[in-house]
Amino acid sequence: MAHDSTGFETDIKPLFREKDRESMLRYFDLWSYDDVSRHADRILARLRHGSMPCDGAWPEAQVNLFQQWTESGKRQ
Template sequence: MPLSFAKDIRPLFRDTPDVEEMKTFGLDLSSFEEVKASADAIYTTLADGSMPCDGAWPKDRIDLFKRWVDGGMAP
């Protein structure tokens, strides 16, 4: 089964502070459409460790996000 935003990706983003803070910067991480539209930029910040700003994700989480992107970003 392909990775899905609702089941596999949305739970990686904390309601607070990830979703709440990033809404104030114009990116709703709880929205499938917005995460899909900004997936490359989001991946870049995850992979370079700049986001989330209180600590980089472990590699397996970053790889999971990348697999969702490469797999076609199912909802």
Template sequence: MNKLSSFEADIRPLFTQRDIQAMSKAFNLASYDDVKTHAVEIFDRIRGIGGAVMPPPPPKGEGPWTQSRIDLFAKWVADGCPP
């Protein structure tokens, strides 16, 4: 089984309301178009490349993603960011 991940079912739920609010000045993590447009930048930041790792650790955020979440995002990007 190698089903494609979708933004609505698999990727959008990775972002908490806190994440969405924290990034709202830059782009909208709840928006497929914004996340697709900024996917490489988001992928770097969730791995701590190009700045502090996102999401930030408590009390400012929920803390870094698990490797499985990072892998899911990477697969979504590699699959061409399906909606």
């Protein structure tokens, strides 16, 4: 559930599988708060478009949670 205190460590990082992290390490580290914060716009665009993860789009509610995290100040 999206809520005002949505945070990277508790709510966002667990959404990224080990496979996601390893596949994307050449670009950024999906388990790193700094990296995901820095690239949040591009990450959100791919999640929303459904082209990432490469093996199947996220459910809309999960994309909405990521978006809510970016719009509420990217809490750690």
